[in-house]
Each structure stands twice: as structure tokens, then as C-alpha cells.
Amino acid sequence: MSSTLLGISDDYDVIVIGGGPAGATTAALLAQRGRRVLVFDRERFPRYHVGESLIPGFMIPMEELGLTERMETRGFERKYGGTLVWGNNEIPWNFSFSTGGRIPYAYHTRRADLDTMILDRARELGATVVEEATVKDTIEENGRVVGVKYAVRGLDGTHETRASLVIDASGQARVIGRKYSDVNWHDQLQNVAVWTYFDNCHRLPGDEWSNILIEGIQEGWFWGIPLDKGVFSVGYVTRSATAKATDQSLEELFHSEMAQTSKLKELLKDAHQTAGFRTARDWSYTNERFYGNGWALVGDAAAFVDPLFSTGVALATMAGSALSKIVDTIIEHPEIEEKALDRYATAYQDFFSDIRVFVEHFYDRSKTKGFYFNLAQEITDPEKKNDAQVDFVKLVSGLTGNHQLFNLTFDDLIADATAPATAGN
Numbered sequence: 203m204s205s206t207l208l209g210i211s212d213d214y215d216v217i218v219i220g221g222g223p224a225g226a227t228t229a230a231l232l233a234q235r236g237r238r239v240l241v242f243d244r245e246r247f248p249r250y251h252v253g254e255s256l257i258p259g260f261m262i263p264m265e266e267l268g269l270t271e272r273m274e275t276r277g278f279e280r281k282y283g284g285t286l287v288w289g290n291n292e293i294p295w296n297f298s299f300s301t302g303g304r305i306p307y308a309y310h311t312r313r314a315d316l317d318t319m320i321l322d323r324a325r326e327l328g329a330t331v332v333e334e335a336t337v338k339d340t341i342e343e344n345g346r347v348v349g350v351k352y353a354v355r356g357l358d359g360t361h362e363t364r365a366s367l368v369i370d371a372s373g374q375a376r377v378i379g380r381k382y383s384d385v386n387w388h389d390q391l392q393n394v395a396v397w398t399y400f401d402n403c404h405r406l407p408g409d410e411w412s413n414i415l416i417e418g419i420q421e422g423w424f425w426g427i428p429l430d431k432g433v434f435s436v437g438y439v440t441r442s443a444t445a446k447a448t449d450q451s452l453e454e455l456f457h458s459e460m461a462q463t464s465k466l467k468e469l470l471k472d473a474h475q476t477a478g479f480r481t482a483r484d485w486s487y488t489n490e491r492f493y494g495n496g497w498a499l500v501g502d503a504a505a506f507v508d509p510l511f512s513t514g515v516a517l518a519t520m521a522g523s524a525l526s527k528i529v530d531t532i533i534e535h536p537e538i539e540e541k542a543l544d545r546y547a548t549a550y551q552d553f554f555s556d557i558r559v560f561v562e563h564f565y566d567r568s569k570t571k572g573f574y575f576n577l578a579q580e581i582t583d584p585e586k587k588n589d590a591q592v593d594f595v596k597l598v599s600g601l602t603g604n605h606q607l608f609n610l611t612f613d614d615l616i617a618d619a620t621a622p623a624t625a626g627n
């Protein structure tokens with residue numbers, strides 16, 4: 203079989219490396235605008251992925267993709283907020299997304315289902331999606347990335363294809379970022395995670411029924427995510443250094459630390475573990491560069507922040523949506539590419555940085571919930587336009603209003619680039 207038989211041609215407007223939420227959203231929205239898009243993913247979907255609890259910001263790109271009804275029909279579990287055992291007064295406290303604005307819920311979902319749904323949508327909208335195809339390297343000409351070299355499972359050798367722009371959405375693989383950018387590791391967020399699944403779990407009471415449970419203990423914290431039919435995803439996160447210093451394996455640590463929880467232990471008292479353990483290094487980072495000559499980064503390929511507030515998929519899809527609009531403009535006006543991508547990078551880094559700084563401070567559990575609310579206000583709403591609790595919920599919903607990423611305009615750049623040269627210049 204040749205790559206032509208797979209429907210791959212020699213030339214596209216955009217190549218997207220990775221068909222996860224960031225790549226599939228970017229590709230789908232570019233295809234919706236009539237752009238010729240090619241997506242490669244090294245896996246065959248549906249494929250397993252960690253990250254099953256979502257936040258309201260995620261709903262905005264899903265509305266743009268026309269997927270929210272499909273999620274309802276498929277029975278995705280609605281998530282209305284969170285329950286925390288956290289801070290110096292550790293009794294559980296709750297937040298409700300409805301406090302933060304117009305989107306009162308998101309979902310908990312198995313990522314195999316969600317990611318396949320978004321990637322299928324990209325196909326429906328006209329993107330060419332090739333699974334089990336691994337991007338091995340970029341093609342460069344005169345210092346510009348003009349395409350990629352890829353290998354397809356079952357086909358001999360390495361193949362090439364080209365595009366006006368290559369987008370790296372390869373998650374923590376960071377295919378392009380690894381080659382062209384240094385990475386800043388965030389020292390305070392160097393954690394490991396170990397997680398598994400339980401059946402026959404109890405639910406939180408009343409309105410908290412579908413909340414995510416976040417329970418802090420001495421050396422780390424647990425997530426409890428209600429998925430469906432009594433199944434919970436349960437994970438433990440602790441500092442890498444702490445895990446290294448014990449003589450217990452991560453699995454042993456999970457069980458011994460679970461004994462220290464109060465709320466989670468209660469929910470799992472009649473539960474059975476139904477799967478093996480999975481582990482991940484959970485170190486937060488930001489690439490120094492989010493774009494270069496012929497390329498741009500999005501999602502975890504650009505930056506990753508600790509999963510304490512389940513922000514990853516929302517950030518990936520929201521940035522994918524923003525990037526699709528920017529790239530569409532750049533294809534029309536290639537002369538503004540560098541300046542437009544620079545605006546994207548600055549706005550994305552600001553948005554990401556607010557969440558990261560907040561999470562770093564939130565890890566200090568010696569405070570009260572009022573302190574955490576004020577902290578969210580200090581970071582996102584220094585003029586105190588909202589109540590601090592509203593700022594907190596907006597932040598953990600991914601809906602902070604003061605970010606430019608979603609409202610970038612380029613008319614000034616286009617006008618500058620197309621203005622006739624003044625006489626004498």
C-alpha cells in the first residue's frame with residue numbers, strides 16, 4: 203500500500219501532528235473554514251488517555267464543533283462542580299460552576315470516547331486523518347518548516363508531505379517543541395500520578411452527586427471522578443521527590459495513602475478495583491517558544507499544567523479553537539504570520555500562566571478557602587470587579603474574562619502589511 207492509497211497528497215494548507223483534543227479541534231475548525239488539513243496520529247483510535255474530568259471552558263470549542271448534543275445523546279456524565287477536602291479547615295467544601303457565569307456544567311468522560319468523537323468530527327468536516335502514522339521529523343527549507351517526514355504502520359520506509367504551516371499537537375511527545383524550543387520545567391509542580399478504576403462506588407450526596415472529589419492528605423492529593431454506572435477513576439498525585447524517598451512502589455503508596463483519606467475512603471468502602479494501575483510523570487512545563495518559521499504549538503505540546511483543576515483538555519481545545527482562526531487568517535495574509543503568531547503565543551502564555559501560578563499557590567494547604575478565592579481574584583481580577591468566589595470559579599472553569607487569546611484581531615497588522623509605501627521610502 204502506498205501513502206497515496208491512504209488518501210495523503212503531497213501538499214496541504216496545514217499539517218497537524220497529533221489527533222488528541224488540541225489537534226483534532228484545530229484541524230476540525232480549519233477544515234470547517236474550507237482549509238485543506240492533514241492530521242497524523244501515531245495511535246489507532248479509540249485509544250486510552252488519562253484526563254477524564256472536564257471544565258466549562260471546554261464547552262465553548264465543543265459548541266463551535268457542534269458536538270454538545272452528541273455528548274448528551276451519548277450519555278456523558280454532567281459535572282456541575284467540585285468537592286474539596288483542602289486547606290487548613292479540611293471539612294469538605296464545594297464550588298458550583300453556575301457561580302462562574304454562563305456555562306454551568308462540563309462532563310466527566312472516558313477519553314477514548316471523547317477523543318474519538320472530536321477526531322471523527324474533524325473527518326466529517328473534511329480533514330484527512332491518518333491514524334497509526336508517526337511523524338518522525340520536520341522538513342526544512344531555507345530555515346522554514348515546510349512539511350514532515352512520517353512513517354505509517356504497515357508501510358515500508360519514511361514518506362514526506364508538505365504544508366504552508368505545521369502545527370504540533372503531539373501532547374507531551376512535543377515533536378516540534380523538542381527540536382526547536384527549550385522547555386522551562388516548573389520546579390514547584392514536579393509530581394507523579396498513579397491511578398486506577400473502581401466499580402460499585404458510592405456517590406457524593408445531594409447536589410454534589412456528580413462533582414469531582416479532590417482530597418488533600420499529608421503528602422499529596424487524590425482525585426475521585428465519577429464516570430458512569432458506579433465506576434470511579436481514582437488517582438493519587440504526590441511530589442516525585444516524595445515518591446522516590448519512600449521504599450514503597452507507587453501502587454503500594456496509593457493503597458497506604460488512601461487509608462489516610464476521609465471522604466474518598468467512604469465513597470469506596472464497598473468498591474472493587476477493576477483495572478490495573480497506570481502511572482505518569484506529571485511535571486508541569488512551558489515551551490520557551492510557541493511558534494517559529496512555519497510552525498506553531500498547541501495543547502500539551504505547548505505547555506502542561508498539573509491536573510489539580512482538570513484544566514488540560516479545556517486549555518488544549520480552547521487554544522486549538524483560537525489557533526484555527528489565527529491560522530486561517532495567516533493563510534489569507536502570509537505576510538503577517540510572525541506577528542500574528544507572536545500575539546497568539548503571548549496571549550496563550552498569559553492564560554496558561556494565570557492557571558499555573560494559581561495551582562502552585564493552591565498546593566499550599568495551610569490556607570483557608572477565603573484565601574484561595576482572594577488569590578484567584580488577585581491573579582485574574584485585580585480591579586475586583588467580581589466577588590472573589592466568582593473569580594475563583596471562573597478561574598477553575600477556564601472562563602477568566604480578561605484574556606485576549608479568544609478575541610485576537612489582526613486588522614491592524616493586515617493594514618500595516620498592505621499599506622502602500624509612502625513616497626520617498
Ligand SMILES: Cc1cc2nc3c(=O)[nH]c(=O)nc-3n(C[C@H](O)[C@H](O)[C@H](O)COP(=O)(O)OP(=O)(O)OC[C@H]3O[C@@H](n4cnc5c(N)ncnc54)[C@H](O)[C@@H]3O)c2cc1C
Pocket residue numbers: 219220221222223224225242243244245251252253254255256257335336337338371372373374375376377395482483484500501502503509511512513514515516518
Ligand atoms: C495524571 C494526569 C491527570 C490528568 N487529568 C486531567 C483531567 O482530569 N482533566 C483534563 O482536562 N486534563 C487532565 N490531564 C491533562 C490532559 O490529559 C492533557 O492536557 C490533554 O490530553 C492534552 O491534549 P492534547 O491534545 O494536547 O494532547 P494528547 O491528548 O496527549 O494528544 C496528543 C496526540 O499526539 C499523538 N502523537 C504523539 N506523538 C506523535 C507523533 N510523533 N506522530 C503522530 N502523532 C503523535 C498521540 O498519540 C496523541 O493522540 C491530566 C494529565 C495527567 C498527566
